[in-house]
Amino acid sequence: xxxxxxxxxxxxxxxxxxxxxxxxxxxxxxxxxxxxxxxxxxxxxxxxxxxxxxxxxxxxxxxxxxxxxxxxxxxxxxxxxxxxxxxxxxxxxxxxxxxxxxxxxxxxxxxxxxxxxxxxxxxxxxxxxxxxxxxxxxxxxxxxxxxxxxxxxxxxxxxxxxxxxxxxxxxxxxxxxxxxxxxxxxxxxxxxxxxxxxxxxxxxxxxxxxxxxxxxxxxxxxxxxxxxxxxxxxxxxxxxxxxxxxxxxxxxxxxxxx
Amino acid sequence: xxxxxxxxxxxxxxxxxxxxxxxxxxxxxxxxxxxxxxxxxxxxxxxxxxxxxxxxxxxxxxxxxxxxxxxxxxxxxxxxxxxxxxxxxxxxxxxxxxxxxxxxxxxxxxxxxxxxxxxxxxxxxxxxxxxxxxxxxxxxxxxxxxxxxxxxxxxxxxxxxxxxxxxxxxxxxxxxxxxxxxxxxxxxxxxxxxxxxxxxxxxxxxxxxxxxxxxxxxxxxxxxxxxxxxxxxxxxxxxxxxxxxxxxxxxxxxxxxx
Ligand SMILES: Nc1ncnc2c1ncn2[C@@H]1O[C@H](COP(=O)(O)OP(=O)(O)OP(=O)(O)O)[C@@H](O)[C@H]1O
Ligand SMILES: Nc1ncnc2c1ncn2[C@@H]1O[C@H](COP(=O)(O)OP(=O)(O)OP(=O)(O)O)[C@@H](O)[C@H]1O
Ligand SMILES: [Mg+2]
Ligand SMILES: [Mg+2]
Numbered sequence: 001x002x003x004x005x006x007x008x009x010x011x012x013x014x015x016x017x018x019x020x021x022x023x024x025x026x027x028x029x030x031x032x033x034x035x036x037x038x039x040x041x042x043x044x045x046x047x048x049x050x051x052x053x054x055x056x057x058x059x060x061x062x063x064x065x066x067x068x069x070x071x072x073x074x075x076x077x078x079x080x081x082x083x084x085x086x087x088x089x090x091x092x093x094x095x096x097x098x099x100x101x102x103x104x105x106x107x108x109x110x111x112x113x114x115x116x117x118x119x120x121x122x123x124x125x126x127x128x129x130x131x132x133x134x135x136x137x138x139x140x141x142x143x144x145x146x147x148x149x150x151x152x153x154x155x156x157x158x159x160x161x162x163x164x165x166x167x168x169x170x171x172x173x174x175x176x177x178x179x180x181x182x183x184x185x186x187x188x189x190x191x192x193x194x195x196x197x198x199x200x201x202x203x204x205x206x207x208x209x210x211x212x213x214x215x216x217x218x219x220x221x222x223x224x225x226x227x228x229x230x231x232x233x234x235x236x237x238x239x240x241x242x243x244x245x246x247x248x249x250x251x252x253x254x255x256x257x258x
Numbered sequence: 259x260x261x262x263x264x265x266x267x268x269x270x271x272x273x274x275x276x277x278x279x280x281x282x283x284x285x286x287x288x289x290x291x292x293x294x295x296x297x298x299x300x301x302x303x304x305x306x307x308x309x310x311x312x313x314x315x316x317x318x319x320x321x322x323x324x325x326x327x328x329x330x331x332x333x334x335x336x337x338x339x340x341x342x343x344x345x346x347x348x349x350x351x352x353x354x355x356x357x358x359x360x361x362x363x364x365x366x367x368x369x370x371x372x373x374x375x376x377x378x379x380x381x382x383x384x385x386x387x388x389x390x391x392x393x394x395x396x397x398x399x400x401x402x403x404x405x406x407x408x409x410x411x412x413x414x415x416x417x418x419x420x421x422x423x424x425x426x427x428x429x430x431x432x433x434x435x436x437x438x439x440x441x442x443x444x445x446x447x448x449x450x451x452x453x454x455x456x457x458x459x460x461x462x463x464x465x466x467x468x469x470x471x472x473x474x475x476x477x478x479x480x481x482x483x484x485x486x487x488x489x490x491x492x493x494x495x496x497x498x499x500x501x502x503x504x505x506x507x508x509x510x511x512x513x514x515x516x
Binding site for chain 2: 017
């Protein structure tokens with residue numbers, strides 16, 4: 001069944017959504033059936049792939065509440081092998097509800113059960129997390145086999161890694177003993193002293209867990225979501241597209257699907 | 259008493275903390291007694307001004323729980339007229355607790371009562387909000403006289419403004435009838451097509467509510483927090499310092515303190 005990866009970092013704006021969409025597209029291009037789970041009420045991964053949630057009957061909020069099976073909310077995208085389970089602000093209300101209603105005895109594992117029901121249909125499942133360490137992110141950590149943490153090459157982003165490690169420890173101790181941050185990805189890298197220092201610091205601390213490929217700052221990555229496409233389809237020769245293709249290759253260790 | 263401004267936008271990484279620290283420093287430099295309230299469990303505003311919360315007895319989590327008066331947790335910074343009420347990850351636990359414990363009948367207005375107790379000592383109080391629309395941000399909205407929303411000149415940041423407006427509407431209807439988004443600030447502006455489009459879009463929609471001055475993308479702004487200083491003290495002639503001085507002037511309409 002699928003390899004489930006939670007893309008998370010409570011620091012805001014570090015490239016979580018950009019990584020889910022474009023790494024997902026890179027895996028799909030290599031032939032892997034890839035599902036993106038938009039688990040952020042902002043719904044950026046959904047809108048970034050041209051999914052208009054106002055036209056949909058079901059989103060992940062219905063799945064979290066348990067009113068509908070996850071299978072029914074999965075949408076194809078314009079890119080082959082790439083699927084998405086979309087979200088919108090309703091997900092925030094659903095999270096508030098399952099977190100406070102005694103009917104849901106284990107609100108932390110609702111997503112895990114939903115993902116298990118579709119896992120056989122995919123090779124990779126990437127979960128886009130919101131910039132918090134609340135119930136939604138805990139759900140993603142309970143469902144995931146590993147975490148990929150994007151780290152912007154800036155001071156505040158490095159600080160946030162400590163807090164992330166302590167939450168992962170708690171989830172590991174309570175509901176998912178195998179969980180760890182398996183991957184760190186340097187994002188928005190520039191040729192500045194700060195950028196180089198942060199990159200060196202991260203590689204020194206986490207060694208091989210840091211992808212060899214870093215994502216350069218590339219305005220095309222910021223433009224692609226405004227036309228609802230991944231970078232691979234929007235500007236295939238851009239530095240951003242090249243980087244995410246290499247990262248998809250590194251993640252899948254060069255192998256192609258079954 | 260003080261003008262209380264919540265600096266908020268649930269989109270992550272748009273420059274909320276950078277604006278609180280540097281606009282705060284700009285107001286302090288103009289002679290206004292300025293208090294920064296770090297209301298984000300990441301504690302970036304605190305660490306960005308060299309406040310080591312592990313050495314402190316009190317932070318905003320104690321104030322939220324009601325165990326200590328806010329006055330006791332306010333720290334001076336190295337910059338004249340600039341003070342900070344610091345936070346760390348304990349604030350997330352405190353928010354979880356007051357949100358679920360029946361002892362706190364109105365958890366939404368805990369911060370408003372705390373800020374009222376110190377408001378007479380300051381001219382401006384800026385609240386740094388986390389990248390979510392949960393209880394902490396609702397508290398900031400209940401306490402504030404207005405909201406300043408930083409908007410990164412990128413696609414996703416513009417999308418988030420709609421969600422922000424709908425939460426503000428709810429807070430206005432329930433606990434703070436005068437609340438509105440009084441200011442929009444364009445951040446990380448570059449000479450790209452995307453940047454220009456987002457700026458034009460925002461000015462068309464919100465007109466005079468958008469600061470005339472936009473903050474340019476300037477790596478010195480990202481470097482300053484790693485030495486615990488505002489941009490004004492770190493690199494006084496940088497484009498970032500010039501921009502935040504102008505914004506402080508615009509905000510205070512050119513007048514100096516009482
Ligand atoms: N390598 C890059 N180069 C340039 N811009 C980028 C890059 N990666 C992401 N961006 C842009 O930076 C902004 C933040 O990225 P993104 O929204 O993916 O971060 P996030 O971590 O998902 O944010 P949030 O915490 O709000 O969920 C977006 O406008 C995005 O388009
Ligand atoms: N104008 C700018 N030019 C260059 N870098 C900037 C600028 N403004 C902010 N930054 C950097 O961009 C990153 C995001 O900014 P910041 O942390 O202030 O955003 P935020 O909205 O407070 O994030 P969060 O949602 O995590 O609270 C930080 O590393 C900061 O140093
Ligand atoms: Mg995101
Ligand atoms: Mg911040």
